[in-house]
Amino acid sequence: MARLLGGHPITTEEQEKNDRHSPVAAAAVVGVLLVFIYLFTQFYQVVGLPSPEALAGKAGLNLNYIFDADHNVDCTLIISFTRKYDNDTERLIFFSIVTLAFLCVYFLPLKFKRTALVFWFLTAVVLLYGLHAASGLLFAHLAVYLIFHPTNKRIAIVSVVAAGLGILAFSGDNYFNPRTFVPWLILPVAYRYGLRPVLLKKPKAASVCRLIAAQSSVLLVFMGASIEGISGYEWKVPLGIFLFFWHWQRVILYHVDYKDGHVPKDLPVSHYLSVFLNPAMIPSWTWSAYIGQGYAYISNNFLCEDKNRLVMAGLKIWGFSLLYLVFDRWFIYNLVDYLEDTFDITLFVHIKSMVRHHVRGEYMSTPTVLFSCLIDQSRWMLLWASVVHFKVGLWRIFGYNVDPHFNRPWLATNLANFWARYAFHFRAFLVSAFYYPIFFRFFKKNLHLRVFVATMAAACVGNMIWGHMSENLFYEGLEWENILDYLPRWPYFLLLGLGISLVQVYLLRKKRNRKPWTWGWRIGTDVLATYLTIQFYCLIHVFGRPVPGGTIYEYWRLFLIGLGIHLPG
């Protein structure tokens, strides 16, 4: 929880005290990374080792659903948006760079550590995505930096570097065509004599500029989609800018920290970049890209405790990641086989498949709907947790005391607690960006309305528009159609928001006289509350997976079947 509020600022002396080397811890990290390389890449062929599948066979473990055609483990930890190499090679490059980045951040003196992470991040992006993409990403971040930190002494150099990166990012291979690069040369001049004086002398205009910069990703995608809807012209976004778009929640929280006075005005550019450019961002780029958000959270939690403890905590969480990465599909598909054979019911591993069959007019029983929703969300939970645990573990191994994103949600006895346990960093984003601004500004005289509206703003509106709809545009492209396609999912956000809001309002008045999961006769109520919480959360996902030809009425009908109510089709 301390880290939820940004943690305490930490001094350089404290960080140096926490920076004691342990060869055992360092060797353990390298050893575990070698296990990842062995399981998830084809490196075993290079060194002449038996494949993971062959090794499992020799050990008598004939496991289905685990190995792919090249006899290593099929893995959801991927390098998104690039096809320069095959998945296994990309993973090999990534794990190699992680190993080098770890050795640097572990052994280099304190003042070089975070810069080393930025360096290795950029190296990985250049190797995996290309120079244009790395330039675009860096250009976008420097543009944000120019707007937030105009007082920096070296800001003129930063603006020139940004212009150079802009040429690389946007010019394709025509660097030397004057038509291409001359307009970019105007950028440093325009900044020096146009924008910078405004940022320095007009606080209100500067505030608007910072807001636009912070919301630039969301504004651009909605604007792009709207223009496409009106004119039919679809924007093509350079890959580097597209990668920057996925930092939108982290940039928004940087802005929140800036407004709250947590960000030094003359922050060096390397410190700014170290907030965003970390190798832990790279694997499965789009999955929980908000982990490690804002300035205060990242800077206060770097080496805030003994680094070897952080490393061991990171390795522990990697253990769970490894378990989920290897066994997720094996567990789910064998569970489905077992349940179908034992209880003689039809189950769907994907809710979308169930919705499709329902829309076609096939009969769905209540147990089918309830269990399929549970199975689908368990499948998703294992997939998601495997990746986010890897990311959180990587942050920790690099010395950042980042909270687990996914923290035993099966212990949540109410929906508010479940959401916090299921998506810690996402909820923290919504709370900072939506809940607090509403809570501290409106309905101060009506307690229940105040909490209800603030929660709905975060869990329903913010979650739908800033959390998921913009993400859908990043995934599917800047087309108006992609906004329209997303709208039928509104009941999911409404029910989730209502559920969490009502729980919050209820808990405000309820006197708590025992901690959940305390041993005693009332533990049965904890089990029941947990089941109902999880089942409700899973069931509302029937609205989150619309299919062609489906109507809101059909989705509501399926939802009600889950509650035991069969309406006519």
Add this chain to the structure above:
Amino acid sequence: MASIHWILFSARNQVKKLGGDGNIRKICPFSLATPKDEDKGDEDFESMSMDKGVISKLLKDFFEEEFPNQGTDLEYTTDLLNDWFVDSLGIINTVLFLERKFAISLARADINSDNFQNINTLSSFVRKSLG
């Protein structure tokens, strides 16, 4: 009662704007909110002349009543964020308590781990907010 609170609270802010210390009892002898008021609800204007020790005691009572059975003895230096709060709703509950009990107004930036670290830091924050 809420409207009285609002008038007094606004008056206190006015005094602050005019350079005063915001202690309404010093400038408003006709205040309806006397220490003997049994029916003054959560709006305890006596808080404005409270010292840090009294504030700490009120906070301790609140935490012990609101979040019981945490398996930890609550001291003035107990880490509230790591060892006492159940979840973020606990923070919201505390904000509501501070606003009602001490008639102070909080902003998002006040919700940080420096203020909410323990009862001592929280009571210092309250004392400072009271002026």
